[in-house]
Amino acid sequence: xxxxxxxxxxxxxxxxxxxxxxxxxxxxxxxxxxxxLALLEADVNLKTARNFIKQVRDKxxxxxxxxxxxxxxxxxxxxxxxxxxxxxxxxxPLNKSSKIPTVIMMAGLQGAGKTTTVAKLANRLKDENHAxxxxxxxxxxxxxxxxxxxxxxxxxxxxxxxxxxxxxxxKIVEDGLKQxxxxxxxxxxxxxxxxxxxxxxxxxxxxxxxxMAEPDEILLTVDAxxxxxxxxxxxxxxxxxxxxxxxxxxxxxxxxxxxxxxxREVTGKPIKFVGEGEKVTDLDVFYPDRMASRIxxxxxxxxxxxxxxxxxxxKQASEQLQKLQENTFDFNDFLEQLKQIQNMGPMEDMxxxxxxxxxxxxxxxxxxxxxxxxxxxxxxxxxxxxERVDPELLTPARRRRIAAGSGRPVVDxxxxxKQFKQMRQMxxxxxxGKGGLPAGMEDMLGGMDPxxxxxxxxxxxxxxxxxxxxxxxxxxxxxGGKVADFAMKRAFKKIKKAKKKRNKxxx
Amino acid sequence: MSLFDRLRGRKKDEExxxxxxxxxxxxxxxxxxxxxxxDQPENKLSLEETKKPSANKKxxxxxxxxxxxxxxxxxxxxxxxxxxxxxxxxxxxxxxxxNFRAVDEDFFEELxxxxxxxxxxxxxxxKIxxxxxxxxxxxxxxxxxxxxxxxxxxLVNVYDQAGNGENNEMLFAEAGQPSVFxxxxxxxxxxxxxxxxxxxxxxxxxxxxxxxxxxTFRAGATEQxxxxxxxxxxxxxTGKEKSDPASVVFDGVKKSIxxxxxxxxxxxxxxxxxxxxxxxxxxxxxxxxxxxxxxxPQEVLLVLDATTGQxxxxxxxxxxxxxxxxxxxxxxxxxxxxxxxVLAIRQELHLPVKWVGLGEKVDDLxxxxxxxxxxxxxxxLI
Numbered sequence: 005x006x007x008x009x010x011x012x013x014x015x016x017x018x019x020x021x022x023x024x025x026x027x028x029x030x031x032x033x034x035x036x037x038x039x040x041l042a043l044l045e046a047d048v049n050l051k052t053a054r055n056f057i058k059q060v061r062d063k064x065x066x067x068x069x070x071x072x073x074x075x076x077x078x079x080x081x082x083x084x085x086x087x088x089x090x091x092x093x094x095x096x097p098l099n100k101s102s103k104i105p106t107v108i109m110m111a112g113l114q115g116a117g118k119t120t121t122v123a124k125l126a127n128r129l130k131d132e133n134h135a136x137x138x139x140x141x142x143x144x145x146x147x148x149x150x151x152x153x154x155x156x157x158x159x160x161x162x163x164x165x166x167x168x169x170x171x172x173x174x175k176i177v178e179d180g181l182k183q184x185x186x187x188x189x190x191x192x193x194x195x196x197x198x199x200x201x202x203x204x205x206x207x208x209x210x211x212x213x214x215x216m217a218e219p220d221e222i223l224l225t226v227d228a229x230x231x232x233x234x235x236x237x238x239x240x241x242x243x244x245x246x247x248x249x250x251x252x253x254x255x256x257x258x259x260x261x262x263x264x265x266x267x268r269e270v271t272g273k274p275i276k277f278v279g280e281g282e283k284v285t286d287l288d289v290f291y292p293d294r295m296a297s298r299i300x301x302x303x304x305x306x307x308x309x310x311x312x313x314x315x316x317x318x319k320q321a322s323e324q325l326q327k328l329q330e331n332t333f334d335f336n337d338f339l340e341q342l343k344q345i346q347n348m349g350p351m352e353d354m355x356x357x358x359x360x361x362x363x364x365x366x367x368x369x370x371x372x373x374x375x376x377x378x379x380x381x382x383x384x385x386x387x388x389x390x391e392r393v394d395p396e397l398l399t400p401a402r403r404r405r406i407a408a409g410s411g412r413p414v415v416d417x418x419x420x421x422k423q424f425k426q427m428r429q430m431x432x433x434x435x436x437g438k439g440g441l442p443a444g445m446e447d448m449l450g451g452m453d454p455x456x457x458x459x460x461x462x463x464x465x466x467x468x469x470x471x472x473x474x475x476x477x478x479x480x481x482x483x484g485g486k487v488a489d490f491a492m493k494r495a496f497k498k499i500k501k502a503k504k505k506r507n508k509x510x511x
Numbered sequence: 512m513s514l515f516d517r518l519r520g521r522k523k524d525e526e527x528x529x530x531x532x533x534x535x536x537x538x539x540x541x542x543x544x545x546x547x548x549x550d551q552p553e554n555k556l557s558l559e560e561t562k563k564p565s566a567n568k569k570x571x572x573x574x575x576x577x578x579x580x581x582x583x584x585x586x587x588x589x590x591x592x593x594x595x596x597x598x599x600x601x602x603x604x605x606x607x608x609x610n611f612r613a614v615d616e617d618f619f620e621e622l623x624x625x626x627x628x629x630x631x632x633x634x635x636x637x638k639i640x641x642x643x644x645x646x647x648x649x650x651x652x653x654x655x656x657x658x659x660x661x662x663x664x665x666l667v668n669v670y671d672q673a674g675n676g677e678n679n680e681m682l683f684a685e686a687g688q689p690s691v692f693x694x695x696x697x698x699x700x701x702x703x704x705x706x707x708x709x710x711x712x713x714x715x716x717x718x719x720x721x722x723x724x725x726x727t728f729r730a731g732a733t734e735q736x737x738x739x740x741x742x743x744x745x746x747x748x749t750g751k752e753k754s755d756p757a758s759v760v761f762d763g764v765k766k767s768i769x770x771x772x773x774x775x776x777x778x779x780x781x782x783x784x785x786x787x788x789x790x791x792x793x794x795x796x797x798x799x800x801x802x803x804x805x806x807x808p809q810e811v812l813l814v815l816d817a818t819t820g821q822x823x824x825x826x827x828x829x830x831x832x833x834x835x836x837x838x839x840x841x842x843x844x845x846x847x848x849x850x851x852x853v854l855a856i857r858q859e860l861h862l863p864v865k866w867v868g869l870g871e872k873v874d875d876l877x878x879x880x881x882x883x884x885x886x887x888x889x890x891x892l893i
Binding site for chain 1: 624627628629630632633697698699700701703704707728729730731732733734735736737738739742752783784785786816818819820821822823825843845846852871
């Protein structure tokens with residue numbers, strides 16, 4: 005996951021402030037110096053980093069937070085606000101033309117991921133908006149670039165327009181647009197060749213295409229691993245073309261992602277999407293506020309909830325909730341839940357969205373891989389139907405049999421059963437309103453009606469408390485606790501707001 | 512004699528010849544549309560003149576010019592290819608020195624930032640700046656010139672020492688056996704393009720070259736390598752899309768032995784260094800090569816994008832862990848990338864850069880020459 009190192013560095017920097025009733029100006033400056041170095045190390049542009057620090061400092065001193073209550077928490081808040089502001093406050097949707105087709109043109113350096121992004125974005129529009137996109141293959145320079153786009157188009161059943169490598173890209177785009185108008189395609193993507201922003205001949209070609217196609221959206225594709233050069237690239241393309249948005253790719257690497265922080269500041273253009281993997285579905289909308297919390301290690305509850313909403317079977321979830329309330333949750337349900345959780349993607353990524361989890365030392369030990377899930381499944385599969393329904397049947401002899409059957413040590417079987425029981429107990433207490441969750445979590449969930457949210461809280465509780473060893477209790481004490489508390493409060497507010505909106509809509 | 516002294520000596524020699532050298536450069540530069548900022552007005556003119564209907568045609572004539580110019584300046588190709596990198600590096604430095612007032616805290620902070628902006632890396636920048644602080648005091652340098660010299664000398668020495676014992680020659684198998692070069696790297700750094708260029712380089716030396724397209728994952732990757740094979744007129748081994756890349760590697764090695772090839776290039780799919788499963792796949796490929804040819808692969812080349820920032824170090828570290836990388840190829844150095852990362856990699860990982868990619872054309876790949884590179888970077892500053 006990107007940003008991880010940045011997160012840990014910034015948290016270390018903030019540590020000097022934590023637990024201090026009073027924060028002196030010297031303390032603040034020391035912390036800010038550390039943050040500045042953390043940003044620079046993450047490849048954030050030099051000027052951007054300098055501005056950032058200056059603004060945080062001015063705000064912290066100007067608002068006299070140092071003299072107020074909880075100064076360290078206030079500083080965290082200011083840093084968070086400033087990070088969000090630097091990345092552009094709100095998510096910006098794709099531009100749309102008033103009459104079809106909406107033309108989207110890609111630009112960027114070689115190897116930034118333009119063609120892959122075209123495929124991902126077209127697929128997203130097709131799935132979510134039932135769009136009928138047309139892809140124009142205008143990269144005539146790189147060998148097999150056209151084949152790449154065509155092959156992706158085949159996989160996704162999206163038509164691709166090409167005229168081979170012998171034609172001038174300007175002509176290809178012109179003809180492609182003509183075909184799009186004839187076929188009434190509502191979106192047209194122009195995949196262009198990678199080029200350097202200082203390559204005048206090729207930049208002229210882009211300008212010509214832009215003049216002719218009048219794209220509604222010019223997306224600059226930038227590799228998230230780019231160093232200090234990112235801003236120069238962005239500026240070069242922006243000056244020549246007037247880009248309308250940025251797509252940040254390869255964010256699934258372990259880059260510290262400084263490019264994300266500086267591009268917006270330098271160009272003033274929003275980051276619209278981020279690419280986070282090699283599958284065609286690995287493209288997400290960029291939410292600056294959520295990214296800021298992730299960078300500060302405050303988790304991203306909203307994305308987690310959205311993810312669970314999208315990937316969780318609502319009906320099944322409510323059935324399970326019912327069962328939990330009646331205390332009839334058994335191993336069969338446990339299996340179901342395991343499967344659903346696995347559907348949501350790598351566990352580590354999910355856990356990191358929970359406030360206070362990103363830098364929890366317990367996380368480092370809790371390596372939950374797909375293997376662990378299959379081990380748990382194997383153990384349950386080795387139980388008889390009777391045992392699955394009634395865990396009380398599981399005598400030591402039966403446990404030995406299950407261990408042999410699943411090829412796991414008896415210890416594992418014992419642990420699973422113990423965890424299952426604990427989990428059931430906790431869920432029972434929780435769903436019947438008797439508490440038992442870690443402090444912050446309770447606050448957050450206390451005020452919301454689970455069914456109205458469409459997510460049952462057991463999922464969150466499950467992720468946080470039950471099921472998995474070493475993960476109980478989000479980071480408490482010290483700064484971790486402060487940040488987590490703050491994040492909880494914020495997330496709670498947001499959830500409340502979302503709920504209000506939802507209720508309004510229902511009325 | 513230290514590297515710094517050698518560079519300075521060379522600079523002197525060159526200055527003596529400067530007149531003729533300068534004129535030559537100027538003559539060959541004028542018609543070229545792609546060049547440094549000073550030439551821009553001229554560029555626009557030539558652009559409009561050459562604005563003919565076909566862009567392809569323009570490309571061709573351009574490459575002809577390029578070839579012509581390459582022949583003229585064979586010895587100086589490094590420097591010229593790195594014009595951009597060099598100028599942005601030395602510009603930053605000149606700016607720093609222009610603001611120079613006194614040797615104080617502020618100055619060293621600015622020096623730190625200049626180094627960071629050149630992608631030298633945070634720790635390296637801090638280290639150099641700290642050491643310089645002592646050195647400047649020790650030498651009692653106070654004039655602008657003295658300070659500048661001390662800094663440059665320090666940078667050159669750091670670069671030189673870190674590179675001690677590094678060998679940037681390519682390694683080959685003993686006669687009668689194919690040499691295997693395995694290419695690894697993250698997505699989009701230019702692995703396939705580098706192979707295309709390098710295959711042509713060795714083909715021209717009379718070697719019998721075979722390519723293996725073991726990137727079965729990315730759409731169009733195999734076609735891309737096949738196209739390069741076609742251009743270079745060398746043979747290529749391919750597999751089905753989405754098939755196990757290790758099987759392509761196996762076929763490639765087998766064919767290279769049976770067909771008595773001199774060099775086998777293995778292209779692999781781009782992978783992010785933190786993806787454990789894909790890194791293990793790479794290990795497997797390497798194992799398959801070693802099983803058939805115990806001394807192979809002779810080279811595991813990690814391809815790095817020069818525009819990458821500090822993540823390049825992380826890439827080098829993790830790829831080194833899984834496949835014992837033997838050398839680096841630095842691509843896309845023709846842009847505005849700061850070469851600073853070369854310093855950081857040398858210092859921290861002791862991996863020799865063996866090749867640099869300087870453009871999109873087939874002969875835009877050069878064996879890396881460490882002295883030439885550093886000379887290119889600092890020439891204007893010594």
